[in-house]
Amino acid sequence: MSLRYAAGKILGALGTLAFVLVFNFFLFRVVESNPVATLYRGRNLTDSQREELTRQFGLDGSKLEQFWRYVEQTAQLNLGRSYASNQPVVDEIWAAAPQTVALVGVATILSMVFGILIGISAGWGRGTNRDRMLTSGSMTTWSTPDFWLGMILLTFFAVRLGLFPTGGIENPADNSTGLERRLDQLWHMTLPCLTLAIAYVGEFALVMRSSILDVMREDYLTLARAKGLRDSQVRDRHAVRNALLPSTALIAINFGFVLSGAIAVETVFSWPGLGLLTYESLRGPDLPMLQGLFLVFSAAVIVFNLVAELAYPFLDPRVRHR
């Protein structure tokens, strides 16, 4: 990979990040002109108290000054204080992030593996009954609102059968530690994880199927068959390897989006991650918190996009030599 390619991509990502910062700033400032007044409505504040609070929330000075301070503070990972809890936004996001990363990471890996397998199976047997069944199944899960699926799974497996807990991350009455506690957390994670995995598997399967179909028209498959390779060898050695490339890009980008995709599902299962935090911040609305979350969600997409772009030349020599 040429250094120029990498530098270009990194610069591009930084540009996008800058856009997100500007966008984020104006999105929130333009709308709510005076949060102090809204927040302390009905309370008697002296002028000096009001000024002090305005300063604390970073709302004094001109818009340009505010913007510059916002950029400075964001660079120092200071995202302000939550209106609701008065805690630093960064701390709360930092505390909630591991739960979301665990939940979403496991769910994405599961749906990726199964999605790719389903896609290969469907695409390779194009037009067969198996293909029709798998494709319509994938389309159905794609069409299902993820949180609704969660509601259905929750009623059936947790409420009706009592096999799984109905929500949260651990049993509050149980104060076990170490491995036992981890297992309890895994137990709580099963249903939300299953929900997300089913919700995303369809998309991966459909993308993999269409890249298999693209590859099937290539001459090197005809050649591989002419060499006398068995059908499964043609598929695994020649078709799948090449079809995986476009899917890889999509998967990496999806990783970024999935982080924010779990908002409604986390709400259903009261899973204490970034999604539930978003949902709770909506009630206020807790603007600094929403602003911080939005920044984190956007940054995740940008980072994973960059990773995909930097990894691509390693995976595909054709990109490397272009």
Add this chain to the structure above:
Amino acid sequence: MSTIAWQRRGRAARKTWSQYRRDREGMAGLVVLAVFVIVAIFASVFADHDQLNPVNTTGNPVWAPPTEVPPLGTDSLGRPIWDQLVYGSQVSLLVGVAATLIAVIIGTVVGVVGGFFGGWTDSVLSRLSEWFLVIPFIPLAIVLAAILGPSLQNIILVIGVTSWPVTARLVRAQVLTVKQRLFVERSRALGAKNAHIMGRHILPNVTPLVIANATLTVPVAILSETTLAFLGLGDPLRVSWGSMLEEAFSAGALGREAWWWYLPPGLCVIAVVLAFTLVGRALETIIDPRLRAGWRG
């Protein structure tokens, strides 16, 4: 427009329709859509709007299962699920179609202008679409809906202005190839202005793609509306499938296993989203022969 052109267009439409009719999945999608559209338009025939207001339902039993109050039972305030479901179809379809319209108009303008003019116009517009493409859609929609306040117009606006980059990219790529065609060069040689070429040559050639893409954008918009409404950002004055799910969830229908409340709205969302997707894919196959089964390029 000359009559010859219209005759040609009529023939093309009839040909497309005869191709479309052969697509079984596409036809199934179309039939399902027709049913939902009819229900949404003639909602007052199928359901009683008064029953949506809890003031009028004090006489009804609450939490009644379908066996007690046919056809679908009642919710925690005694409102029949059936009536909510019928009127909910209006919001879902309206939001889906209106938001898509906004997205497709912005996307087509950006794509055509960028692709046609090239140069720095294209660079700026492509950059802008790339930026909007990386902004996570649901959080942005949540933030906008939270700031603008919950109303039907805002939901449509929010979904519309966040879904255009995909269309813009597709249209731009198509414009780049159409631009190279001989009839564009001929038109230019005959002295046609940019506006004429874009309106008479470029746009008609990207329209089929735009229509197929729009059909595939509607389901995404409907799913987004459902999610936003579930998070409490829907129009509080109107019932939608998403708001039904939200109310069921907050009222504790899950713990009571009041499945008749939250099962039907989800199934309706799936049916409509799937129907739009099937229609969109059928249209796509007609436009792009490479997608047809058995096609070997």
